[in-house]
Amino acid sequence: MSKEKIVLCDDLADVMPPEYHELVENATYGDQDRGWKDIGSSKELIEQHSLCAGCPESIAFRYILASLPAPEDTVFVGSTGCTSLVFPHVAVHNIHSLFGNQNAIASGLKRTLKSRFPGVEKDVVVLAGDGATVDIGLDMTMQSWFRQEKFTTICFDNELYANTGGQESGLMQKGFVAKMAPKGKNFEKVRLAEIAREAGCAYVAVLTVSKPNRVEQVIKNAVLVAREIGPTFVQLYTPCILEIGKQSMEGLDEMKDSEQIGGRFVQKEYITDEAQKLLDSIKEETKIRKKAAKEAKKLVNA
Amino acid sequence: MSHYEVKAGPEAFLPPAAASMGNVLPDPGEAHIGGEIVPEDEAYDKAARMILGAKVPTIFPGPLVLWKLNEHSNAKAKAIRELALEAPMRIIPMADYRPKYPKIEAAVEINPNHPNLTIWHNKIDVCIFIGVHCHMANLSLKIIRGGTSCYTIAMCAMAGHEDACLSFRDADLTMVNKLKATIQKLKSEGVKSQAVPFTQFVMNRSGFVVEPS
Numbered sequence: 328m329s330k331e332k333i334v335l336c337d338d339l340a341d342v343m344p345p346e347y348h349e350l351v352e353n354a355t356y357g358d359q360d361r362g363w364k365d366i367g368s369s370k371e372l373i374e375q376h377s378l379c380a381g382c383p384e385s386i387a388f389r390y391i392l393a394s395l396p397a398p399e400d401t402v403f404v405g406s407t408g409c410t411s412l413v414f415p416h417v418a419v420h421n422i423h424s425l426f427g428n429q430n431a432i433a434s435g436l437k438r439t440l441k442s443r444f445p446g447v448e449k450d451v452v453v454l455a456g457d458g459a460t461v462d463i464g465l466d467m468t469m470q471s472w473f474r475q476e477k478f479t480t481i482c483f484d485n486e487l488y489a490n491t492g493g494q495e496s497g498l499m500q501k502g503f504v505a506k507m508a509p510k511g512k513n514f515e516k517v518r519l520a521e522i523a524r525e526a527g528c529a530y531v532a533v534l535t536v537s538k539p540n541r542v543e544q545v546i547k548n549a550v551l552v553a554r555e556i557g558p559t560f561v562q563l564y565t566p567c568i569l570e571i572g573k574q575s576m577e578g579l580d581e582m583k584d585s586e587q588i589g590g591r592f593v594q595k596e597y598i599t600d601e602a603q604k605l606l607d608s609i610k611e612e613t614k615i616r617k618k619a620a621k622e623a624k625k626l627v628n629a
Numbered sequence: 630m631s632h633y634e635v636k637a638g639p640e641a642f643l644p645p646a647a648a649s650m651g652n653v654l655p656d657p658g659e660a661h662i663g664g665e666i667v668p669e670d671e672a673y674d675k676a677a678r679m680i681l682g683a684k685v686p687t688i689f690p691g692p693l694v695l696w697k698l699n700e701h702s703n704a705k706a707k708a709i710r711e712l713a714l715e716a717p718m719r720i721i722p723m724a725d726y727r728p729k730y731p732k733i734e735a736a737v738e739i740n741p742n743h744p745n746l747t748i749w750h751n752k753i754d755v756c757i758f759i760g761v762h763c764h765m766a767n768l769s770l771k772i773i774r775g776g777t778s779c780y781t782i783a784m785c786a787m788a789g790h791e792d793a794c795l796s797f798r799d800a801d802l803t804m805v806n807k808l809k810a811t812i813q814k815l816k817s818e819g820v821k822s823q824a825v826p827f828t829q830f831v832m833n834r835s836g837f838v839v840e841p842s
Contacts, residue, residue, distance in 0.1 A: 337707070339720065342832065344738050344832060345835065348832075352834065
């Protein structure tokens with residue numbers, strides 16, 4: 328898949344509705360600097376979604392898809408949960424795995440892609456909820472980290488089982504009372520980021536999706552480090568507004584509150600020295616490339 | 630197994646899948662008409678007669694011929710346009726499989742999740758599916774048979790569709806041209822198109838260049 332393929336056939340282009348003409352003109356495939364700022368105009372990867380109105384997961388999806396360094400060469404592995412409702416609307420290759428199996432599927436997939444396309448960097452990204460990542464699939468999640476599988480795991484942490492009515496999950500905070508957990512949770516929230524770090528992830532980040540530029544940077548870092556070094560993990564707080572008794576408009580406030588100092592989702596990153604070195608070199612290369620492009624533009628204008 | 634005839638609907642809210650009623654797909658060189666396996670040539674004749682006898686015959690090209698995936702897609706798109714001009718038939722694209730909210734523009738597009746809206750809106754009585762991925766074509770064909778009286782023809786590049794009223798298999802560029810040639814032949818024999826006069830809409834990024842009639 329490449330931008331060359333996002334072209335309409337000559338003889339039927341004139342019967343295509345306007346949005347497809349726009350899609351061709353604004354496609355970001357192949358653009359090294361694609362990012363969250365393209366969300367308003369680019370819609371080749373996602374346009375509409377089937378989640379609840381105001382669901383933070385829906386905006387997380389948009390930020391992630393806009394931030395992928397090479398969507399044409401990326402395969403998502405999803406699992407059962409609210410995320411699986413969105414994948415039918417997403418124009419990136421994706422696989423729906425058995426509940427909790429996503430990291431095992433991704434391990435096989437990554438190895439197969441490497442063998443099948445030796446000259447192309449194919450990114451594999453696992454995107455699953457906290458139930459699939461931490462409870463039912465923790466074994467598969469951790470084993471893939473132990474084996475140093477080179478792919479990114481993204482966990483949409485809404486702190487409970489949302490689409491089955493609000494049961495307690497490992498990432499739920501202590502004492503929280505949910506519809507299907509009426510007595511409140513007795514145990515602490517699992518510290519998955521620290522587990523990931525100790526299990527061998529080269530890059531780990533925890534944050535909310537309230538700030539798109541931060542999400543973009545984290546996703547790009549995670550995917551690029553996974554390509555070169557080893558497993559990476561990103562935990563994104565995407566609260567289920569229905570299950571925590573909020574209105575559609577209150578998702579953003581909930582995320583902002585939780586990332587205040589002392590909150591559960593103050594942004595944190597764990598980066599190994601090797602990963603940091605790689606990220607620094609990428610940053611430097613990007614800076615040089617942008618500077619060269621700017622100068623070239625100046626010359627053309629002159 | 631009993632023979633289940635796949636007729637134009639409306640059959641029921643949930644028509645049975647023809648395969649579940651014992652209908653099988655044609656072998657290479659064959660096609661099916663209403664579920665009965667026939668030689669391919671017989672199906673060309675039947676399809677051409679249905680197209681010429683229809684008031685609003687329409688082609689629904691799918692993503693495999695709308696997007697220039699390779700030169701074959703482009704050539705097939707050209708052949709489809711020529712077929713539409715020869716009949717004449719309208720062209721309404723199935724550009725996207727994703728559900729559209731709040732609703733599709735039924736005059737200019739068809740969506741596999743509610744194809745009946747486009748059929749009803751345009752009063753389409755015969756349609757051809759071409760370049761639509763099989764799983765989406767199956768979904769649409771069943772919905773159309775369930776809720777509309779439209780006669781469905783599938784020009785499938787794979788193994789054909791039991792749920793179409795008439796289905797070709799292995800439909801490549803040559804077969805699209807052969808259907809066009811059959812229409813030309815029937816016309817030369819005096820069979821006239823019953824299509825109501827229409828204007829094919831034309832669009833660009835800002836909307837209609839030519840409004841549909």
